[in-house]
Amino acid sequence: MKGLFGEPAWDILLDLFIAYKRGTELQVSSVCLEAGVPSTTILRWIARLEREGLLYRQADTGDSRRRYVRLTQDGLTMMRNILGAIGTF
Structure with missing residues (x-):
C-alpha cells in the first residue's frame, strides 16, 4: 500500500x-x-x-x-482504522 496516501489516491x-457513510454512491465520472x-x-x-x-467498480x-465505484470491505476497514487513529472517526 506504499504510496497510496498521496494525492489523488487519498482523495x-x-x-x-x-x-459510504452518507449512504450515497459515486459514479466513476463523479470521482474524476x-x-x-x-x-x-x-x-x-x-x-x-x-x-x-480497496475498491471495486460495478x-x-x-x-x-x-x-x-465503492470501497471493498478491506477498504472500509482500512479507512476506519486510519481515521480512528487520527481521531476523526
Whole structure:
C-alpha cells in the first residue's frame, strides 16, 4: 500500500468513505470530477486501488454506460482504522 496516501489516491478513498457513510454512491465520472485532476490520472488510480483490493467498480443495472465505484470491505476497514487513529472517526 506504499504510496497510496498521496494525492489523488487519498482523495478517492476519502470521497468513497464519505459516500459510504452518507449512504450515497459515486459514479466513476463523479470521482474524476471531484478530484480535480485529469480523468486519465484518476482512472489509473482507480485501477491501482482496485488491484490493491480497496475498491471495486460495478455497472449500473439500469444504464450500462454508468459505473459506480465503492470501497471493498478491506477498504472500509482500512479507512476506519486510519481515521480512528487520527481521531476523526
